[in-house]
Amino acid sequence: MARGPGGGRGRDDPEPDPHRWQALAVCLMAGFMTLLDVSIVNVALPSIREGLGAREAQLQWVLSGYALAFGLLLIPAGRMGDARGRRAVFMTGLALFTLASAACGAAQSSTWLVVARVAQGLAGGLVSPQISALIQQMFSGAERGRAFGMFGTVVGISTAVGPVLGGLLIQVGGAQEGWRWVFYVNLPLGVVCLYLARRLLPDTPSAGRVTLRKLDPVGVLLLGFGVLALLLPFVQAQQWRGSLKWLLLLLAAVLLGAFVAWEHRWGARGRDPVLHLSLFRVRSYSAGCLLILLYFAGFTSIFFISTLYLQSGLHYSALLAGLSVTPFALGSGFAAAVGGRLVARFGRPLVAAGLTMVAVGLGGTALAVHLVPGKGAGWAMALPLLFAGLGSGLVIAPNQTLTLSRVPVASAGSAGGTLQTGQRVGSAIGIAAVGSVFFAQVAGAGWAVAYDHGLIVSIAFVVAALLVALVDVRVRHHTDPAGSPLG
8 A cells, every 4th residue: 555755645545444433443442341351350359269269379360361361362363363354353352252251250160260261361362453453454644643542542541440440340249249240341342342343344455265374373383382481480470489480481582583483484485474573674663562562561560569559558448449540541541642643743752751751750659659658648649640641641552653654554463463462571571570579578668668669660661661762763863864753
C-alpha cells in the first residue's frame, strides 16, 4: 500500500473501511477483557483462598499460569492471524476466552481453577496481537495514532482499574464466593463482542488457506519453549527458593539462539518465518521494543507492590486498595487519548517527556509515603500517582504507534505480538526484581520502607527506558533531521 508523507494514505490507496471506528470499539472491548484479567485477580486471591482452600503455590499459579500462557502465544498467534485471517483468529480466541472465563468462575477446586486460567491465558494470547494488527490494517497516518491512543487508554485503564473492579465485585458477592464474579463478568462482554466482531471486523486481504508446515512449526516450538524458560524463573521467583532456577535463563538463551538460527535458515529457503528478524534492523521498531520492555518492568510492578503495601501493610480493604491506585488509571486514560493525537507531531520526544513524568511521579509517591505514614498514605499517594499516570499515557500508545510505523501491514500481527511479548517479559522481570527488594525489606525495616525501596527499583527501570528514548531521539536527529516523526 502506498503511503503519503508521515505514513498517510497516498492518492492511489483504497478508501478506508467506513466501519473502522465501530470495528475499533470491538477490538478495544476485547483488549479490555484480556488485559483486565492480568490485574483483576490480584485482589481476589484472599477470596479464592477462603472459597477453595487453595495453598500459596496454587494461588501463585492462578496468576502466573495466565501470564505464562498469555505470553507464549503472542508471536505465533500474530503470525497465524497474518497468514490465516485476523478476524477468524480473533473470534476463535474470544470464544475460547469466554468459555474459559465461565470455567474459572465455576471451578470447584484450585486445580480446576489453575487449568482454566491457563486456558484463559492461551485464549487471551490468541486475541491480543490481532488487535494491534487490525489497527495497522484499518488505519493510517494521524488516524492510526488516534486509534493506538485509544488502545493505550484501554491498556492503562484495564491494568489499573482491575483492583478496583475486583474489590467491588468481591464486596458485593461476599468474601467466599465473590471471586467467581471476577470471571463471570467476562461472559456478557464476550458474547456481545463476538456478535459485533462477526459483523464489523474486516477480513485480512493477504490471508489464505495455510498448512501447518507453512506456519513454521519448528520456529514456533523453539520460540515457545525459549519464552517459557525465560519467563518461568521470574514469575516463580518468590515461590522457587534458591538460585538453581536461574539456570533456566541459560536454557532460554540456547533455545532463543537456536530460534534465530532456524529463522535465518527457514527464510533463506524462501519460506515465511514466524518472525521476520529483518524487522529489528528498523531502528524505530527495535528501539520501541526495548523501550517498552524496560518500561513495563517498572510500570506493572507499581501495582504489585502498591496493593501489597496497602492491603497487607496498612490493612486496607480490597476495594480501598484499588481506589488508592485509581488516580494513575485516570491520568493514564486521559493522557493516552491526547498522546495518540500528538505523536504524529512530536514523535519520540513525546515518549521521553512521558517517561520523565512517570519517574518524577513515582519519586513523589515514595516521598509522600515517607512524609505521611500510616492510614493516610493512600490519600498522600493520589496526586503523584495521577502525575505519573499522565506521563504513562504519553508512553504506551505513542510508543506503539512509533514502533509499528514502518512495519508492513502483512507482518503486523507477528510484529505486534513481538512487541507485546516484550511487555510480558518486562512485567515478569520487573515484578521479580521489585518484589525481591520489597520482601527483603519488609521483615526488618517495615512496610513503608519496603515500599519506598521497591519504587526506587521501578524508577530505575523507567529511567533506563528514558535513556533508550533519548538515544533514539539523538540518533534520529543526526541521521534524519528533516524526517517525519513517525519513523
